[in-house]
Amino acid sequence: MDPRVGSTGTLPDGMRVVLDRRVRRLAGRDGGSALLGGAPPKLVHLTPRAQAVLGTGDSVTVADPVSRALARTLLDSGFAHPAHPIPGGPGRGEVTVVVPVKDRPLDRLLAALPADLGGLVVVDDGGADPEGxxxxxxxxxxxxxxxxxxxxxxxxxxxxxxxxxxxxxxxxDSDVVPQEGWLDPLLDHLADPAVALVAPRIVALHPVRGAVGRYEAVRSSLDLGPDPALIVPRSRVAYVPSAAMLVRRDAVGAGFDEDMHVAEDVDLVLRLHAAGRRLRYEPAARVAHDHRTSPREWWLRKAYYGTGAAPLARRHRGAVPPMVLSPWTAAACAALLAQRRWSVPVAAAVTAVAAERLSRKLSRLERPRFSAARLAGLGLSGAGLQVANALLRHHWPLAAALVPFSRRARRAVLLAALAEGLGDWWTHRRYDPAVRPDPVTHLVAHRLDDLAYGAGLWWGALKARDTAALRPASPGRK
Structure with missing residues (x-):
C-alpha cells in the first residue's frame, strides 16, 4: 500500500482514522507487514513509509502529507474508519431535512429534530388532510x-x-424518530470532501411488540449492524436505506430515479459509487423506525423488497448478485452438495490446490502456506454460507422443486435451514439489548423472511424477463 495513492479530497489536520476491527495484520519475510480486510476484502502490503506512520498501533492521525495520504488510502479501501469527533465538519445550519409523507402523523418525528437546522421541507404526497x-x-x-x-x-x-x-x-421518512445525538456523527463525516452520502443505523422504535416485532428489532432489512463501514457493492454494507440518509446536494444531481418504486435508494447508492464518490455508514448515529409487526403486512413488505432486485440488476450489471463465488469455491461447494462418498475428499483437494496456488502469491509473507490455508478456509466457509443462504432465499423455488424427488435435496435444505437459521440468530441476537428473541421463533421468522424475499425476487425477474438478479458472479467480474 503506497500512502501517495488515494482519491482526491484533503482530510483535515487532527483527523484520526482507526483500523476496522476485522482487519488483520500479517508479518512479512523482510520485516514488513500486510493488511488483510477492507471493502471488498483484499490483501495489501504496507510500504516502509506507510508502516512507519502506522507503527504497531491501529490508528493514524492526520498531521502531515504522508499521514494524510495514508489515512486517505485506508479510508477509501475500507481498511479504516474515522474516529469521532472529526474536526472541520459542517454545522447543523447547513442541513435541510426533507420528509416525504402521505397520511401519517409527523408529531413525534418533528419533535425529535434539532431547532438549529437550516430548513425543514415536508412533501405532502397526495394526503387526505393537507390543512392539518x-x-x-x-x-x-x-x-x-x-x-x-x-x-x-x-x-x-x-x-x-x-x-x-x-x-x-x-x-x-415519516415513520422514523431520530435518537438523541443522531445528527452530529453524520455531519462529522462530511469533513472529508470525498464523502457524498452518510447514513445512520436504523433501529427499532420501542416498545417492541409481538414475535415479528422482536425479530425485526434484531434482523430488520434496514438495520445494517453495529459496525461502521464504507458502503461498497458486494461488501458487508452494500447499500443503505433512504429511511434516513444525509447527502451533499450537489453530489446527488436530480436525486432518486422516479421510475423506480422500490430499491430507488439502492440505485442512488450504486450510481454515486460508480461516480467515484465515497459513501459511509455510521452506526453511532441512530434513527428509530416504526417497523411493521402485522405478520401479513410484514411478509408482503419483504416480498416487495425482493421485486427491486431485477430492476437493480438490469441497471447495475453484476452489482447485486445473489452469490459471489470463485471457480474453486463453487467447485468445492458443488462437491459437498452432491453428498457422495467422494464429496468431502474432493472438496478438501480443491481447497488444498487453491491454497497452494494462493501461497505462491503470498511469498512476501512470513508464513505464506499457513496464511494461504487460513484464507482458503475462510473463503470456503464464506462460500458455503452464501450457498446456504441462496438455497433458502434467492433460489428457494428451485430447491422446493427438487425436494419432493430427491432425498439429498431434502437433507441439504433441512441442514441449511437449521444451521443458517441458528447461526443467524447467534449473530444478531444482541443487536437490540432490550430484545432477546428465542432461537426457535427467530429461525421460523427468518425462514418466512427468506421465502417472502425470494418470492418477490422471482416475480420481479419473471416480470422483467431478466435473470441477472438470479445469476451468481465471480469476484472481480461483473
Whole structure:
C-alpha cells in the first residue's frame, strides 16, 4: 500500500482514522507487514513509509502529507474508519431535512429534530388532510410542498431536494424518530470532501411488540449492524436505506430515479459509487423506525423488497448478485452438495490446490502456506454460507422443486435451514439489548423472511424477463 495513492479530497489536520476491527495484520519475510480486510476484502502490503506512520498501533492521525495520504488510502479501501469527533465538519445550519409523507402523523418525528437546522421541507404526497399537515409543519417552522396526486416517495424526496437551499439534505421518512445525538456523527463525516452520502443505523422504535416485532428489532432489512463501514457493492454494507440518509446536494444531481418504486435508494447508492464518490455508514448515529409487526403486512413488505432486485440488476450489471463465488469455491461447494462418498475428499483437494496456488502469491509473507490455508478456509466457509443462504432465499423455488424427488435435496435444505437459521440468530441476537428473541421463533421468522424475499425476487425477474438478479458472479467480474 503506497500512502501517495488515494482519491482526491484533503482530510483535515487532527483527523484520526482507526483500523476496522476485522482487519488483520500479517508479518512479512523482510520485516514488513500486510493488511488483510477492507471493502471488498483484499490483501495489501504496507510500504516502509506507510508502516512507519502506522507503527504497531491501529490508528493514524492526520498531521502531515504522508499521514494524510495514508489515512486517505485506508479510508477509501475500507481498511479504516474515522474516529469521532472529526474536526472541520459542517454545522447543523447547513442541513435541510426533507420528509416525504402521505397520511401519517409527523408529531413525534418533528419533535425529535434539532431547532438549529437550516430548513425543514415536508412533501405532502397526495394526503387526505393537507390543512392539518400544513398546520403541524408550520408549528415546527417548516414548509410544505404538496403533490395533489401521489407520485411516490422518490418523486416526493426529489421535490424536497429541489426546494432545499442548504448544501446538505437529510432525508427522513415519516415513520422514523431520530435518537438523541443522531445528527452530529453524520455531519462529522462530511469533513472529508470525498464523502457524498452518510447514513445512520436504523433501529427499532420501542416498545417492541409481538414475535415479528422482536425479530425485526434484531434482523430488520434496514438495520445494517453495529459496525461502521464504507458502503461498497458486494461488501458487508452494500447499500443503505433512504429511511434516513444525509447527502451533499450537489453530489446527488436530480436525486432518486422516479421510475423506480422500490430499491430507488439502492440505485442512488450504486450510481454515486460508480461516480467515484465515497459513501459511509455510521452506526453511532441512530434513527428509530416504526417497523411493521402485522405478520401479513410484514411478509408482503419483504416480498416487495425482493421485486427491486431485477430492476437493480438490469441497471447495475453484476452489482447485486445473489452469490459471489470463485471457480474453486463453487467447485468445492458443488462437491459437498452432491453428498457422495467422494464429496468431502474432493472438496478438501480443491481447497488444498487453491491454497497452494494462493501461497505462491503470498511469498512476501512470513508464513505464506499457513496464511494461504487460513484464507482458503475462510473463503470456503464464506462460500458455503452464501450457498446456504441462496438455497433458502434467492433460489428457494428451485430447491422446493427438487425436494419432493430427491432425498439429498431434502437433507441439504433441512441442514441449511437449521444451521443458517441458528447461526443467524447467534449473530444478531444482541443487536437490540432490550430484545432477546428465542432461537426457535427467530429461525421460523427468518425462514418466512427468506421465502417472502425470494418470492418477490422471482416475480420481479419473471416480470422483467431478466435473470441477472438470479445469476451468481465471480469476484472481480461483473
Amino acid at each position: 399537515l400544513a398546520a403541524t409543519v408550520k408549528a415546527a417552522h417548516g414548509r410544505v410542498i404538496r403533490h395533489e396526486t401521489p407520485r411516490g416517495p422518490a418523486a416526493a424526496r426529489n421535490a424536497g431536494l429541489v426546494a432545499a437551499t442548504t448544501p446538505l439534505v437529510m432525508f427522513l
